[in-house]
């Protein structure tokens with residue numbers, strides 16, 4: 001990266017990742033064509049350097065941004081996925097989308113080489129609880145010290161009190177950050193990867209067997225005659241252009257300048273008025289959606305609310321008679337909800353199963369439309385619910401007065 005753009009980028013990242021993120025001179029930063037390119041480059045370098053190999057186990061915290069699932073399944077990578085599932089619930093049975101200790105404890109297994117973590121999560125859009133982050137830290141210290149963690153924190157600025165794994169255990173983490181979300185700048189393709197200079201990645205590289213080092217000396221011979229001393233961060237840049245296939249690496253000068261301007265804008269906004277406005281914008285849209293739906297959500301200080309994942313089966317189980325839930329599962333496919341929304345309300349939502357989330361869940365993004373549009377979408381979903389009520393009535397499953405109750409303001 002250009003010197004000043006890199007310095008400014010590091011300072012911005014340091015300012016949003018929370019206490020403990022290494023000082024600028026203890027961090028390497030590489031600007032990429034958005035977060036998606038960052039992900040690809042990281043996996044390429046991990047594989048090129050034999051830090052990952054086909055058949056290795058990687059843990060993925062799910063539900064998760066689909067490309068991470070796809071990457072693991074690519075035949076050229078052939079990784080064994082271990083899902084760490086957001087199985088947490090609130091006392092009323094609705095999803096909190098947090099992770100139980102049992103799920104996190106899967107990471108104790110040292111055969112798991114990599115953890116993919118998105119924080120705040122996508123699609124559930126909650127910040128991972130501090131206790132869970134502390135548990136991961138403890139597991140790394142006590143059971144799995146070589147665990148490599150990709151922490152993808154592209155939604156970090158949408159919630160207060162955020163502290164990234166890259167600040168808690170910088171030695172083990174590779175951070176992915178994108179400017180697409182907070183600055184509404186997807187088309188600019190601005191992302192960064194950061195790694196701490198003191199990183200377990202370099203220790204793992206140094207410990208590679210001699211024959212692997214020999215292969216890697218040949219791989220990087222066009223860049224250096226001392227390949228052994230190339231750091232992971234340097235290899236990442238070289239691999240991003242297949243060492244010599246592209247003559248240049250990284251994003252263009254104008255893109256880097258735009259990245260620096262966005263970073264400066266936030267650093268200099270000491271009142272954080274833009275941050276409050278951006279958070280307020282998605283919060284207003286979520287409220288409009290809920291009003292349209294005539295539903296509520298369990299209050300949750302960890303909810304980021306950039307997306308919302310609605311699990312219709314969980315809702316039905318909590319609010320409708322068991323006979324109806326059975327009828328629903330027997331008569332419909334989870335995708336019917338999506339097709340109905342598309343046909344009746346011209347609304348495109350994504351199915352939760354695509355994220356390895358609950359099959360009857362859908363994800364709505366609160367990033368794209370005006371608040372009023374979300375009210376309309378909420379009403380459209382609610383209309384479906386009235387249809388459900390009529391169906392329950394027609395099945396004579398429950399006394400009428402109960403049915404009137406179940407159509408009002410329940411928690412999603």
Ligand SMILES: Cc1ncc(COP(=O)(O)O)c(C=O)c1O
Nearest residue numbers: 034035036065118122152178180
């Ligand atoms: C978790 C996560 N990482 C990365 C990206 C990709 O961002 P970019 O637009 O910078 O490629 C997204 C976009 O949805 C995302 O949700």
